[in-house]
Amino acid sequence: MASATDSRYGQKESSDQNFDYMFKILIIGNSSVGKTSFLFRYADDSFTPAFVSTVGIDFKVKTIYRNDKRIKLQIWDTAGQERYRTITTAYYRGAMGFILMYDITNEESFNAVQDWSTQIKTYSWDNAQVLLVGNKCDMEDERVVSSERGRQLADHLGFEFFEASAKDNINVKQTFERLVDVICEKMSESLDTADPAVTGAKQGPQLTDQQAPPHQDCAC
Amino acid sequence: MAHEVHLDSLKVVEQDVILQVLYRDQAVQRIEEERIRPVFFDSLDCRRLKTQLQHLRWRGVKGPSTEYKDKCCARCQRVLGLLLNRGAVCRGCSHRVCSECRVRLRGTRVWRCTVCFEDRNVKIKTGEWFFEERAKKFPTEGKRETAGAKLLQSYQKLSTISVVPPTPPPFSESQCSRSPGKLQELGQFKGFNKSVENLFLSVATHMKKLSKSQNDMTSEKHLLATGPRQSTGQTERRSQSDTAVNVTTRKVSIPDIVKFLRQEDAKPSPGSVSKQEALPPISTPPALFSGGLRHGSIISINSTCTEMGNFDNANVTGEIEFAIRYCFKTHCLEILIKTCKNLAYGEEKKKKCNPYVKTYLLPDKSSQGKRKTGVQKNTLDPTFQETLKYQVDPAQLVSRQLLVSVWHLGTLTRRVFLGEVIVPLATWDFEDSATQSFCWYPLRAKAEKYEDSVPQNNGELAVRAKLVLPTEPRKLQEAQEDQLSLNGQLCLVVLGAKNLPVRSDGTLNSFVKGCLTLPDQQKLRLKSPVLKKQACPQWKHSFVFNGVSRSQLRQASLELTVWDQAVFGMNDRLLGGARLGSKGDAVVGAGGGSQSKLQWQKVLSNPNLWTDMTLILH
Numbered sequence: 140m141a142s143a144t145d146s147r148y149g150q151k152e153s154s155d156q157n158f159d160y161m162f163k164i165l166i167i168g169n170s171s172v173g174k175t176s177f178l179f180r181y182a183d184d185s186f187t188p189a190f191v192s193t194v195g196i197d198f199k200v201k202t203i204y205r206n207d208k209r210i211k212l213q214i215w216d217t218a219g220q221e222r223y224r225t226i227t228t229a230y231y232r233g234a235m236g237f238i239l240m241y242d243i244t245n246e247e248s249f250n251a252v253q254d255w256s257t258q259i260k261t262y263s264w265d266n267a268q269v270l271l272v273g274n275k276c277d278m279e280d281e282r283v284v285s286s287e288r289g290r291q292l293a294d295h296l297g298f299e300f301f302e303a304s305a306k307d308n309i310n311v312k313q314t315f316e317r318l319v320d321v322i323c324e325k326m327s328e329s330l331d332t333a334d335p336a337v338t339g340a341k342q343g344p345q346l347t348d349q350q351a352p353p354h355q356d357c358a359c
Numbered sequence: 360m361a362h363e364v365h366l367d368s369l370k371v372v373e374q375d376v377i378l379q380v381l382y383r384d385q386a387v388q389r390i391e392e393e394r395i396r397p398v399f400f401d402s403l404d405c406r407r408l409k410t411q412l413q414h415l416r417w418r419g420v421k422g423p424s425t426e427y428k429d430k431c432c433a434r435c436q437r438v439l440g441l442l443l444n445r446g447a448v449c450r451g452c453s454h455r456v457c458s459e460c461r462v463r464l465r466g467t468r469v470w471r472c473t474v475c476f477e478d479r480n481v482k483i484k485t486g487e488w489f490f491e492e493r494a495k496k497f498p499t500e501g502k503r504e505t506a507g508a509k510l511l512q513s514y515q516k517l518s519t520i521s522v523v524p525p526t527p528p529p530f531s532e533s534q535c536s537r538s539p540g541k542l543q544e545l546g547q548f549k550g551f552n553k554s555v556e557n558l559f560l561s562v563a564t565h566m567k568k569l570s571k572s573q574n575d576m577t578s579e580k581h582l583l584a585t586g587p588r589q590s591t592g593q594t595e596r597r598s599q600s601d602t603a604v605n606v607t608t609r610k611v612s613i614p615d616i617v618k619f620l621r622q623e624d625a626k627p628s629p630g631s632v633s634k635q636e637a638l639p640p641i642s643t644p645p646a647l648f649s650g651g652l653r654h655g656s657i658i659s660i661n662s663t664c665t666e667m668g669n670f671d672n673a674n675v676t677g678e679i680e681f682a683i684r685y686c687f688k689t690h691c692l693e694i695l696i697k698t699c700k701n702l703a704y705g706e707e708k709k710k711k712c713n714p715y716v717k718t719y720l721l722p723d724k725s726s727q728g729k730r731k732t733g734v735q736k737n738t739l740d741p742t743f744q745e746t747l748k749y750q751v752d753p754a755q756l757v758s759r760q761l762l763v764s765v766w767h768l769g770t771l772t773r774r775v776f777l778g779e780v781i782v783p784l785a786t787w788d789f790e791d792s793a794t795q796s797f798c799w800y801p802l803r804a805k806a807e808k809y810e811d812s813v814p815q816n817n818g819e820l821a822v823r824a825k826l827v828l829p830t831e832p833r834k835l836q837e838a839q840e841d842q843l844s845l846n847g848q849l850c851l852v853v854l855g856a857k858n859l860p861v862r863s864d865g866t867l868n869s870f871v872k873g874c875l876t877l878p879d880q881q882k883l884r885l886k887s888p889v890l891k892k893q894a895c896p897q898w899k900h901s902f903v904f905n906g907v908s909r910s911q912l913r914q915a916s917l918e919l920t921v922w923d924q925a926v927f928g929m930n931d932r933l934l935g936g937a938r939l940g941s942k943g944d945a946v947v948g949a950g951g952g953s954q955s956k957l958q959w960q961k962v963l964s965n966p967n968l969w970t971d972m973t974l975i976l977h
């Protein structure tokens with residue numbers, strides 16, 4: 140019986156949920172850690188060794204398919220340089236998720252992670268999803284930040300952690316897809332744990348006295 | 360938390376770069392709103408229906424008898440049983456619903472009633488869930504107002520101030536020019552008269568359309584000189600859709616006006632110096648150049664060759680009727696080619712014409728970007744009724760121009776050009792049904808302004824320049840002079856422009872920006888007011904660059920760019936630019952600098968005298 144209802148519900152589900160929506164993602168971190176390169180690798184599958192420091196902000200749009208859904212990502216690439224800070228922080232509030240990046244060959248960029256995380260806490264919404272990314276993991280010879288330190292810091296800050304390389308295309312796609320997934324999780328959480336009084340308000344009179352324990356299974 | 364963000368602390372070049380990003384973002388947001396709007400309407404319809412049903416039900420009930428309500432599904436009003444088919448309470452709205460009115464959430468065993476489910480979908484689709492969450496922390500934050508929109512607003516406030524003509528220069532026009540009437544005449548008639556050989560100053564600038572597709576995010580960065588690595592980065596960071604920047608020196612001749620003014624040190628030899636050379640493009644995405652390198656002279660428009668192989672030109676007459684549509688859902692751009700009328704004969708002598716229509720989405724002129732209709736036989740008024748389609752990302756559209764050209768197919772596949780129309784899509788409103796209907800467009804002769812063709816002529820700009828020095832510096836030493844003339848001025852009158860790439864309606868809201876780069880890289884910028892709805896704007900606006908000395912200017916360069924003001928919140932469109940100056944920059948390189956240098960020297964070595972010139976815009 141349960142399987143019969145399941146399959147019926149399943150039909151409704153698939154026909155209804157194949158729509159698209161938009162997530163905004165922000166990439167932050169010190170200058171030259173490879174934010175722009177990371178985005179270029181993801182969006183264009185290109186890489187250049189030349190460094191063109193980002194002016195202010197920039198973005199790219201990429202549409203992906205995730206769990207049958209078409210999701211449009213507007214990925215904002217921010218300038219790491221201090222002088223653009225007022226502009227870049229203005230974008231924090233519109234972002235659902237963040238990629239916080241440091242360079243594994245650059246101690247200073249790693250030390251700045253804490254500050255960047257504070258910026259997120261200050262300027263973004265409370266449930267901002269953050270992935271910590273140690274970029275340039277192709278440069279093993281010049282590594283100064285061990286994976287272990289990266290992971291520990293991520294744990295400490297409550298972020299997920301990846302080491303990646305824009306140059307060698309390591310973990311780039313995975314990072315974005317994981318971020319999309321965690322945003323999706325947050326979204327479901329936000330929608331499904333919402334106070335019924337709020338969601339139901341528009342539907343008519345409240346029947347608070349009927350708030351029964353969840354009836355997961357169909358009783359009919 | 361509502362701190363104001365400004366762009367004004369940044370350099371103007373940076374502002375320009377950022378602004379282009381903001382405008383691109385605005386385009387994305389508009390598409391997003393377009394997507395969301397029907398979602399809202401659907402949900403409203405749906406909800407209205409449901410609540411109506413509900414109200415019906417409530418009305419039928421005398422008194423809020425919960426027991427009774429329990430007996431009925433809140434969604435479909437089906438009577439619920441006491442033991443069987445009892446229904447269950449939805450966790451979203453706390454209503455009891457029957458099993459038919461439940462939808463299970465994906466990947467879970469949790470369900471919601473149909474109304475709650477729909478509600479949830481709307482919140483996901485519109486991003487409402489995020490705004491609700493965010494409102495917990497920033498209750499005053501406008502829902503869909505993005506940081507970009509705010510920045511744009513604050514910038515626009517600023518720029519309306521700067522658009523106002525600069526404060527009256529200490530040397531007004533009458534002070535500056537000895538015989539203003541005469542010069543005015545010269546500037547307007549001689550300067551603009553095509554039959555008069557003008558001093559064509561052509562420096563291929565590295566400036567290009569700033570309205571870039573999203574794939575070109577760093578392509579503008581070469582405008583900035585912030586670091587030594589920059590110059591190497593600029594070319595490599597380009598994406599496929601970017602166009603190559605080319606450098607050409609063109610035909611240069613001495614204008615009558617210069618002779619008229621009988622400048623003492625008229626070094627350039629009279630007559631015309633013709634020189635034509637082209638540097639290889641900086642980046643050559645193969646797809647864009649499948650037709651091979653194409654160079655042509657801008658002077659003789661008819662001798663241009665834009666395609667692989669040769670073609671002939673007929674006199675261009677007639678019109679073409681077509682419609683442009685874009686489907687945001689399928690990302691499909693459709694050009695519905697209907698008819699042409701009054702075409703010229705492809706082969707005049709034989710009175711033959713077998714017309715067909717071809718389109719490109721410039722700057723892409725690769726064969727993949729080509730679409731053709733069938734060939735109609737022996738007619739000057741062909742009817743095609745064909746739809747040519749492109750698959751193109753919405754964000755890409757703004758950076759594209761639709762080129763529709765008409766050709767005659769002769770014997771031995773000889774092709775004759777019959778005319779063309781260029782529609783810049785940046786200003787096209789795809790959401791307006793009026794712009795989607797069929798329109799007649801007059802056919803035009805081939806204009807050398809495609810972004811991928813080597814020489815770009817985007818019209819001519821007539822200017823008049825003069826260096827004003829406080830003292831008569833005739834026999835003064837340069838060093839001495841500099842001390843006296845720290846308050847020198849470069850006066851420039853931007854008279855007008857013509858042959859600009861106009862909008863589809865044949866007009867422009869144009870303005871001119873002037874940027875004087877001094878040897879210390881300091882940049883002085885001025886902007887003219889906007890002249891609305893004119894194809895051949897006559898700004899007659901004077902730019903005065905104060906506090907410059909002659910020796911500074913000897914190593915300075917002056918960049919003049921003509922812009923079409925933004926419409927529908929799109930980017931200001933760069934129509935073309937020209938550079939004057941002694942120092943050809945790195946991009947201009949070996950080929951470009953000399954003529955511009957000459958012209959510049961003319962101005963500098965004749966203080967307090969006007970020099971008129973017509974600059975070719977690229």
Ligand SMILES: Nc1nc2c(ncn2[C@@H]2O[C@H](COP(=O)(O)OP(=O)(O)OP(=O)(O)O)[C@@H](O)[C@H]2O)c(=O)[nH]1
Pocket residue numbers: 168169170171172173174175176177187188189190191192193194217218219220274275276277278303304305306307
């Ligand atoms: N070896 C290696 N080099 C990288 C990698 N990612 C980026 N780089 C190089 O690092 C330099 C800086 O990269 P960008 O992506 O421009 O840095 P950014 O973080 O965007 O810098 P700002 O725009 O100034 O904030 C460039 O020279 C890149 O080529 C990587 O994964 N491996």
Ligand SMILES: [Mg+2]
Pocket residue numbers: 174175176191192193216217218219
């Ligand atoms: Mg960058």
Ligand SMILES: [Zn+2]
Pocket residue numbers: 432433434435436437456457458459460
């Ligand atoms: Zn029901």
Ligand SMILES: [Zn+2]
Pocket residue numbers: 449450451452453454471472473474475476
């Ligand atoms: Zn419900």
